[in-house]
Amino acid sequence: MKRMSLWEYANPKKFMATTNVVLPWISVLAAICLVVGLVWGFFFTPDDFRQGSTVKIIYLHVPSALMAINAWLMMLVASLIWLVRRHHVSALAARAAAPVGITFTLIALFTGAVWGQPMWGTWWAWDPRLTSFLILFLFYLGYVALWEAVENPDTAADLTSVLCIVGSVFALLSRYAVNFWNQGLHQGATLSMDKEENIADIFWYPLLVAIAGFVLLFVALVLMRTRTEIRARRLHALQMRERMG
Amino acid sequence: MIRLFSRDLTLAVRAGGGFGLGLAFFLIVTVLVPFGVGADTAQLGRIAPGILWVGALLACLLSLDRIFQLDFEDGSLDLLATAPVPLEGVVMMKALAHWVTTGLPLTLAAPVLGLLLNLAPAGYGWLVLSLALGTPALSMIGAFGAALTVGLKRGGLLLSLLVLPLYVPTLIFGAEAVSRGASGQAATTPLILMAAITLGTLALLPFAAAAALRINLR
Numbered sequence: 387m388k389r390m391s392l393w394e395y396a397n398p399k400k401f402m403a404t405t406n407v408v409l410p411w412i413s414v415l416a417a418i419c420l421v422v423g424l425v426w427g428f429f430f431t432p433d434d435f436r437q438g439s440t441v442k443i444i445y446l447h448v449p450s451a452l453m454a455i456n457a458w459l460m461m462l463v464a465s466l467i468w469l470v471r472r473h474h475v476s477a478l479a480a481r482a483a484a485p486v487g488i489t490f491t492l493i494a495l496f497t498g499a500v501w502g503q504p505m506w507g508t509w510w511a512w513d514p515r516l517t518s519f520l521i522l523f524l525f526y527l528g529y530v531a532l533w534e535a536v537e538n539p540d541t542a543a544d545l546t547s548v549l550c551i552v553g554s555v556f557a558l559l560s561r562y563a564v565n566f567w568n569q570g571l572h573q574g575a576t577l578s579m580d581k582e583e584n585i586a587d588i589f590w591y592p593l594l595v596a597i598a599g600f601v602l603l604f605v606a607l608v609l610m611r612t613r614t615e616i617r618a619r620r621l622h623a624l625q626m627r628e629r630m631g
Numbered sequence: 632m633i634r635l636f637s638r639d640l641t642l643a644v645r646a647g648g649g650f651g652l653g654l655a656f657f658l659i660v661t662v663l664v665p666f667g668v669g670a671d672t673a674q675l676g677r678i679a680p681g682i683l684w685v686g687a688l689l690a691c692l693l694s695l696d697r698i699f700q701l702d703f704e705d706g707s708l709d710l711l712a713t714a715p716v717p718l719e720g721v722v723m724m725k726a727l728a729h730w731v732t733t734g735l736p737l738t739l740a741a742p743v744l745g746l747l748l749n750l751a752p753a754g755y756g757w758l759v760l761s762l763a764l765g766t767p768a769l770s771m772i773g774a775f776g777a778a779l780t781v782g783l784k785r786g787g788l789l790l791s792l793l794v795l796p797l798y799v800p801t802l803i804f805g806a807e808a809v810s811r812g813a814s815g816q817a818a819t820t821p822l823i824l825m826a827a828i829t830l831g832t833l834a835l836l837p838f839a840a841a842a843a844l845r846i847n848l849r
Contacts, residue, residue, distance in 0.1 A: 524796040532779065535789050545779050545847040549793065552775065552839050555795045559828065563800040569808060
C-alpha cells in the first residue's frame with residue numbers, strides 16, 4: 387500500500403474528493419459542539435458572584451479571540467507552504483481563512499465591548515490587549531485588500547504571502563510595543579497550560595466545548611471557502627478555454 | 632549604487648514634488664491641530680510629541696508611492712532589476728534617497744514646529760534624535776509597501792492601508808521617547824527600542840521588498 391502523505395492534499399482533485407466526504411461531518415460536529423457548549427454555558431452554569439450573568443459572554447469572547455489569532459497563524463503557515471512548495475490549494479486556503487479571521491476578530495472586539503460596558507464602565511479602553519486586537523484587525527484588512535487589488539492570482543498569492551510574513555513580525559512587535567505604551571485594564575489569560583489557577587471547572591468544561599466548536603467551525607468554513615475558490619478558479623479556466631477555442 | 636542614489640536624489644529635487652511637499656504637509660498638519668483641539672498652550676504642549684510624530688509619519692506616507700512607481704512606468708525598474716547590482720541594494724538606495732528627501736527635512740523642521748505647539752524645552756533634543764533614528768525605518772517600511780503595490784493602477788490608498796499598521800511600533804516608541812524626554816523622565820529605553828526596530832527593518836526588509844519587486848516584475 388502506498389504511504390499517505392499530507393502533501394497529497396496539495397492536489398486539488400484529491401483535496402476536493404476528501405473534503406467532500408469530511409466536510410459534512412466536521413460541520414455537524416461543529417454545530418453540535420457550538421450548541422452544546424453555548425447552551426450549557428449560557429443556561430446551565432451559575433452566575434459569577436461578582437460579574438453576575440455578564441460572565442457568560444466568555445463562551446463567545448474567548449473562543450473567537452483565540453481563533454482570530456490562530457487564523458492568522460494558519461494563514462502564515464499556508465503562505466510559507468505556498469512560497470516554498472507552490473501548492474495552489476495552500477494559497478487558496480490562506481485566502482479563504484482571512485475573512486473568517488476578520489469575522490472572529492470583530493466578534494471578539496464586539497463581545498469585549500458589550501462586556502466592558504457594564505464591567506469597566508466603558509465600551510472601549512486603549513488597553514494593550516484591546517489595542518493589539520484592533521491592530522490585528524487592520525492587518526487583516528490590508529491582507530484582504532491586497533488580495534482583492536491584484537488581478538493575476540499567482541502574483542496576488544505571492545504578494546499576500548510576503549505581506550503575511552512581514553505582517554506577522556510587525557503584529558508581534560506591535561503587541562509588545564503596545565504593552566510598553568499603556569498599562570492594561572484587561573485581565574490576564576483565561577486559559578493557560580502551565581498555570582494552576584485557571585477559571586473554575588464549572589465554567590471551564592462548557593468553555594472547552596465552545597472552543598472545540600469554534601475550532602471546528604473555523605476548519606469547516608475554511609474548507610468550504612477553499613472549495614469555493616477552487617471551483618471559481620476551475621470555472622474561470624473553463625471560460626478562458628471556451629473563449630480561446 | 633551611489634550613482635543610483637544620486638540619480639534618485641536629483642530626480643526628486645528637480646521634479647520638485649516630494650521634497651517641499653512633504654514639509655509643507657507636515658507644516659499644515661501641525662497648524663491644523665490647534666484649530667481642532669483649541670489654543671490652550673498647556674494642552675498643546677502635552678500632546679505635541681504625538682502630533683509631531685503622527686504628522687511626520689503622514690508626511691512620509693505622502694511620497695511613498697513615488698519610490699518605485701515612476702521607474703516602474705518608464706521601464707527603468709526592469710533595467711535596474713537586470714543590472715549587476717543586487718535588487719536588495721537598489722531597494723536600500725531607493726529608501727535612502729526617500730529618507731534624504733523626506734525624513735531628513737522633517738527631522739530638521741520638527742523643532743520649529745515644536746515651537747508652534749509649545750513643546751517643553753527638554754523635549755527638543757529628544758524630538759530631533761527620535762525622528763533622526765525613526766524616520767529611516769519609516770522610509771524602509773514604506774519602500775516595502777511601495778514594492779508590494781507597484782504594479783497596481785491605483786495603489787496609493789491601498790499602500791497607506793498596508794503601511795500604516797506596520798508603522799505602529801515605530802510611532803509608539805518614537806512618540807513615547809519625546810513625551811518622556813519633554814516631561815523630564817528617562818527616555819533612553821523607548822529610544823533604544825526604536826533604534827532596534829530601525830536596524831531590524833534596515834537589515835531584513837530590503838529582502839522582502841526585493842522579493843515583492845521580483846514578483847511584480849515577473
